[in-house]
Amino acid sequence: MSKREMILDALQELLYEGTAGTASVQDIATKAGIAKGGLYYYFKSKEEVLDALVERQYSNVIETCRTKLAAVDAPALEKIKLLLYFYRSTEVDRAIDVALHEPQNAAIHQKSMVFILRQLSPIVGEILQQGVEEKIFTCDQPEQIAEILLSPIIFLLDPGLFTWTDQEVQLKLKALAQMLEASLQAPINSFAFLYENWTQQKLK
C-alpha cells in the first residue's frame, strides 16, 4: 500500500473514532505510522487529506453509477430513473455516512456534498442533452439545470441537515418533479417516479 493510501486510511480510522474533526496533521501522521514530514510530502494540509479521502470514498460510488449507466441503451427519462436507482443501491460505507453527519465532521460532510454535486452534474447534464436530442426535453442549459435540480436533492433532502418526515420529503419531491416537467417541457407525470412509492424506495 502506498504511503498516500496509508494516510487516507489513517484519517478514515480517526473518522470512525469520532476524532477526525479535531485531529492535527501530527495526529494523522502518527495514526498512519509515518513522520509528519512524510505526510507533508503528499499533502499540504489537513484540508487536503480530507479532500482526498472524500474523493476516494465517493468517486467509487459515482464511478459505479457511471459504468452501469454507460452499459445501458435507454431513453433519457429511463436513464434518469436508473441513475437514481444505481445511486441509492450502491453501497456507501454506513459508518462513514454516520460519521459524516457528526457535527465535528461537518467540514468533511460539506466537501462530500460539493464533490457529489460536481461529479453527478455532468452525468445528469448529458442525460438531459440526450433528452433534448430525443425531443422529449426542451433545455438550453442542460449543465446548469442539472446543478439546480441536484441542489435540493443533495442539500435540502440531506437527512443530517434537515429532519423532514417522509410525507414532507414526498411533497418536496413532487414539487421538484412538477418544476422539472414544466421547465423541460417534459410530459406530465414523466418525473413522477421521483416521489411515487417514496417510502418503499427509501427502504430499498
Add this chain to the structure above:
Amino acid sequence: MSKREMILDALQELLYEGTAGTASVQDIATKAGIAKGGLYYYFKSKEEVLDALVERQYSNVIETCRTKLAAVDAPALEKIKLLLYFYRSTEVDRAIDVALHEPQNAAIHQKSMVFILRQLSPIVGEILQQGVEEKIFTCDQPEQIAEILLSPIIFLLDPGLFTWTDQEVQLKLKALAQMLEASLQAPINSFAFLYENWTQQKLK
C-alpha cells in the same frame, strides 16, 4: 446583559479567534467568565450554543428583511426583487461570515445555511402565494417551490463551498430564472433580474 447572551458572546469571540471549532464547553464557559455548570443551566451542549449563536446572528438579518418587506405594498414579482435586495444589503458581520467559511467552523456554517433556508422559505412562499392570487403565477405548492428555489441560491452559490467565476454564477442564475418562469408560468424574462447586471449587483 443576561448570562445566556454572555455565553453567546463568548462563542462569537472564539469564532473571531478561529478556535470555536475545537473549543470545549469549559473553554466557552471560561471565556464567558462563568462556571461550566452555569453554562449547562442554559445549554445542554456545545451544539446548542452554536445553534443559538447562529440563530441570533441570522434572525436579525431575516427580521430586517421581513419588516422592510411588510412595509411595502407591491406586486409579488416586485416583492421577490425587493427581498433579494434587502437580503443582500443587510449588513452581516463580515468577520462572522469569513469565520463561517473556515473549515473548523463548518458545523456552524451548515447550521446557518439550514437556518436561512428554513426562515426564508415561508417568506418566499407567501410572496409566491400572493402571485397566485394576482394570477401572475401558477403554483400548487408555494412552500415547497420556495424551498427548492432557495436550495441552489443557498447551497450551489455559496462562495465558501464552490468557487465559480462571475460568468458561471450568472449562467446558473439564468437557468434558475428560466426554470422559475416555466414552472410558475410567469411572463418570459420576469425573473431576469436574478442574473441581469450580476457583477454590479455583487458590488453593492
